Amino acid sequence: MAMLTDDKTRTDLLNRLKRAEGQLRGVQRMIEEGEPCLDIASQMAAVRKALDSTYVRMTVCFMQQELGARLTTNEKGQKQLAEVLQDVQTLLGKVR
Template sequence: MAMLTDEKSRTDLMNRLKRAEGQLRGIQRMLDEGQSTQDIASQMSAVRKALDSTYVRMTVCFMEQELGARVGDTPRGRKQLGEVLEEVQGLLGKIR
């Protein structure tokens, strides 16, 4: 499978992962400090959603890259591809 070549997409994904990493460190601190399991569970849920969202974004970026290479780089083709991928991202987002 190909890798993402768009630097903007890769930067966006890395930033999302770094935020999730920070959230995980925060959860570890919460455990060390003996905070309530309800608060910890809430933060774990937030991290899971962040990772799910990052996965969906990565998938859409990959699809955009690969389909764009096959469809061609025309304004009409980019517009149509963008519309389809926006719908796909919305659909994938609903499964979280």
């Protein structure tokens, strides 16, 4: 299995995960402090959404990296590939 080679992408993904980690610690604190279940559920949904969007971003970056390496395209083709992958990211973001 290929690895993500773009440092900017890796940094973006790690930052997203760190934010989700902070949100999750907040949920733990809310449970410890006896916050209302609806408030906790709302924050848990936010954590899930953050993780889902990070997963989608990673998947699209992987696709872009692998397709870009395998397809010999000119600048116009690269632009079209980027546009298609942006659409894929939007579509995947709506799945659930």
